[in-house]
Amino acid sequence: MAISKHNRFNTVLASIGAFCLLIAMLFTSLRLVMGNEARNRAQYEKLGIAASMGMSDEDVLDSLMVLVDYMEDKRDDIKLTVEVFGGETEMFNERETAHMVDVKRLYLAWRTVSYICFGVAAAVILCITLIEKRKTPLTLSRGYINGISVLGAIGGILAVWAIIDFNSFWIQFHMLFFNNNLWLLDPRTSRMINMLPSEFFSTIIAEFAMVFLVAAAVLLVVAIIIKSRAKKRESA
Numbered sequence: 001m002a003i004s005k006h007n008r009f010n011t012v013l014a015s016i017g018a019f020c021l022l023i024a025m026l027f028t029s030l031r032l033v034m035g036n037e038a039r040n041r042a043q044y045e046k047l048g049i050a051a052s053m054g055m056s057d058e059d060v061l062d063s064l065m066v067l068v069d070y071m072e073d074k075r076d077d078i079k080l081t082v083e084v085f086g087g088e089t090e091m092f093n094e095r096e097t098a099h100m101v102d103v104k105r106l107y108l109a110w111r112t113v114s115y116i117c118f119g120v121a122a123a124v125i126l127c128i129t130l131i132e133k134r135k136t137p138l139t140l141s142r143g144y145i146n147g148i149s150v151l152g153a154i155g156g157i158l159a160v161w162a163i164i165d166f167n168s169f170w171i172q173f174h175m176l177f178f179n180n181n182l183w184l185l186d187p188r189t190s191r192m193i194n195m196l197p198s199e200f201f202s203t204i205i206a207e208f209a210m211v212f213l214v215a216a217a218v219l220l221v222v223a224i225i226i227k228s229r230a231k232k233r234e235s236a
Contacts, residue, residue, distance in 0.1 A: 007139070010132060014143020015150075017124025020117035022151050022216060027114035029212035033204055035068050037061070043203055053194050054085035060195050063091050067192075070100060071107040084191075096192040099182040106177055138230045141223035148220055159209070166202050 033039065041061050044050060050060040059082040069075045078100055080091040092100075128143075129136045162169040174183045185193040 007135075010128060010139050011142045011146070013124055014128055014139050015146035016143075017121045017128070018140070018144040018147030019150060020124070021121035021144075022147055024114040024117035024121065025215055026151075026212050027110055029215070030204075030208045031072075031111075033208040033211060035072070037065060039207070040064055043200060047197070047199060049195055049197070049200070053191060055082060059083060059091075063191075063195060066091075067100065071104050073104070073108060092192055093189065095182060096185065096190060099185070099192075102178055102180070102182060137226045141226040141230075144219060144223040145227065148216060155209075162202075162205065166198055170198060170201065 041057065044057055044060055044064075050057045053060065063080055063082060066075070066078050066080050070078050078092050078097060081088055082091045083089075124143075125140065128139050132139045158169070187193050
């Protein structure tokens with residue numbers, strides 16, 4: 001059955017809404033993984049990062065959660081006193097503190113975008129429901145399949161890049177989003193870079209991607225089932 005211009009417009013609208021929903025889900029998945037204290041503790045114990053820094057696992061974990069809370073705007077600074085090789089000291093230096101100002105600004109901008117995307121997705125669902133009525137599930141399903149196809153193509157390219165050369169991916173990411181070199185931290189003087197090696201970041205990316213993919217896949221299965229049933233009804 002041919003799709004009318006009216007239906008085609010609604011499908012495009014649904015595709016935009018689905019893409020926005022997926023973007024919001026992506027950032028939400030990152031927040032869930034990054035803020036999971038138990039997960040972070042297990043990862044630190046596995047990598048043995050604290051011992052190499054002359055710190056306790058608890059102090060390193062506390063330092064990470066301070067950064068997470070700071071990015072979430074739950075605290076105004078990243079000041080924290082820790083014990084390093086038996087002596088008390090401030091965990092983060094001035095350069096690290098300045099870099100985190102940039103990180104927080106970027107993070108909060110992304111968070112705002114995710115909220116806007118959730119709002120757009122909700123508005124699209126409402127509009128489609130009012131316009132399409134009984135055809136709403138089919139139109140939304142078509143839109144979701146389109147939206148996830150576009151995001152999947154983009155995400156697939158980035159994923160292959162990250163898997164092949166994570167360091168290159170990570171460096172280009174920073175060069176794209178930061179207009180200074182504060183992110184270039186010296187391992188000889190920066191505890192931040194030592195507590196957050198590429199192995200730690202790569203596991204965060206892998207795990208939040210998995211959380212997102214599971215949620216997105218569930219919605220995709222539902223969309224495919226709805227679309228398949230609609231086709232059967234049309235051909236009956």
